[in-house]
Amino acid sequence: MQSLFQQAKNCFLTADPEQKIEKTFELTSSWQAGNLSWDKNESIELFDEPGRLPKPEIVMPKELGKRKPGSEKGRATLIHALAHIELTAVNLAWDAIVRYRDMPKEFYDDWTQCAKEEATHFSMLRTRLQEMGYDYGSFPVHNELWKMAIETKDAMSDRMAVVHRVFEARALDVVPGTIKRFDNIGDHFMVKTLNLICDEEVGHVSSAAHWFRYRCHQQQKDPDAEFFQLLKRYMRSPPRGPFNHVVRLQAGFSQNELDFLDKNSPNKNWEVKSPLPLGKG
Ligand SMILES: [Fe+2]
Ligand SMILES: [Fe+2]
Numbered sequence: 001m002q003s004l005f006q007q008a009k010n011c012f013l014t015a016d017p018e019q020k021i022e023k024t025f026e027l028t029s030s031w032q033a034g035n036l037s038w039d040k041n042e043s044i045e046l047f048d049e050p051g052r053l054p055k056p057e058i059v060m061p062k063e064l065g066k067r068k069p070g071s072e073k074g075r076a077t078l079i080h081a082l083a084h085i086e087l088t089a090v091n092l093a094w095d096a097i098v099r100y101r102d103m104p105k106e107f108y109d110d111w112t113q114c115a116k117e118e119a120t121h122f123s124m125l126r127t128r129l130q131e132m133g134y135d136y137g138s139f140p141v142h143n144e145l146w147k148m149a150i151e152t153k154d155a156m157s158d159r160m161a162v163v164h165r166v167f168e169a170r171a172l173d174v175v176p177g178t179i180k181r182f183d184n185i186g187d188h189f190m191v192k193t194l195n196l197i198c199d200e201e202v203g204h205v206s207s208a209a210h211w212f213r214y215r216c217h218q219q220q221k222d223p224d225a226e227f228f229q230l231l232k233r234y235m236r237s238p239p240r241g242p243f244n245h246v247v248r249l250q251a252g253f254s255q256n257e258l259d260f261l262d263k264n265s266p267n268k269n270w271e272v273k274s275p276l277p278l279g280k281g
Contacts, residue, residue: 003036003037003038003039003042004031004036004097004112005038005039005042005044005097007030007036008097009045009094010023011023011024011027011090011094011115012047012050012051012094012095012098013047014051015052015053016051016053017053017087020051020090020119021090021122024090024094024115024116024119025119027112027115028113028115028116031108032109032113038105040101040102044101046098048150048153049146050091050095050146053137055137055138056080056084056138056139056140056141057140058140058141059140059142061142061144063142064140064141064142072132075132075182075187076134076138076139077139078178079125079129079132079190080125080129080136080139080141081139081141083122083125083126083136084136085171086122086197087122088143088145088146089118089168089204090115090118090119090122091149092145092164093111093114094111095153096111097111097112097115099156100156100159103156114203114207117203117204118204121197121200122136124189124193124196125193128189128190128193148162148167148234151234152234155215157211157212157216157219157226157230160208160209160211160212161212161227161230162230162231162234163208164204164205164207165205165208165209165227165253166239168201168204168205168208169205169248172202172205172247172248173241173243173244175194176244179191179194179198202250202251205248205251206250209251209253210252212227224257227257228260231264238261238265238266239261240265240266241261241262241265242265243258243261243262243265245258
């Protein structure tokens with residue numbers, strides 16, 4: 001029987017995105033069919049950096065310049081940036097599986113399913129890029145999400161709290177606006193893709209909330225207090241609102257956490273009123 005952990009490492013280290021996506025689908029199916037072992041004590045070498053091709057070029061965020069949202073190229077740059085986040089999210093899911101080995105089976109159920117969904121998101125965005133005459137790798141990207149993944153790697157709860165409940169959760173606030181932009185120009189494929197992404201990200205952020213609280217409970221820590229402390233430890237500035245309360249509550253945020261985020265947000269007075277168009281993909 002093949003090992004989930006070995007195969008997850010293999011996916012993580014695969015550089016070609018096409019192959020990474022293919023292996024991700026295969027691996028999630030094998031896991032869900034019960035065809036993989038998961039021995040906590042199996043020795044697996046850990047790597048900090050996933051496999052990557054030379055393109056896209058990784059640059060500092062400030063080197064990326066401003067996108068021109070009105071132009072076709074501006075839209076392609078935006079889709080490319082989203083595709084990069086999705087591919088990074090595939091790597092994050094496999095990394096969590098390989099790195100955090102003391103977890104119950106449900107943890108691996110959640111993150112294999114997440115890897116598959118992120119792989120689907122990436123593929124859909126890449127298809128759109130190719131239709132527009134570009135591809136993944138056509139533009140430079142920044143890598144702040146992965147940097148935070150490495151900073152939080154030593155504690156599963158830090159990874160869940162900061163990478164998934166801050167960085168990934170940001171999508172819950174901003175993607176509805178992006179959907180509107182594509183709707184305005186009649187890009188139905190992007191509207192469908194982004195609706196699916198929105199819908200499934202709620203599940204990923206919920207899983208992160210669940211496993212974050214699982215560890216807090218094991219360590220007899222108050223999860224809200226722990227979340228606030230981790231934000232202060234890892235974030236140079238507080239997460240920026242406005243926060244989509246309706247969807248964040250669905251994704252496992254407590255009202256107390258939302259109040260804390262609102263209170264500390266640099267633009268706290270702006271409130272998202274309408275819920276996400278969930279399930280309309
Ligand atoms: Fe995603
Ligand atoms: Fe996600």
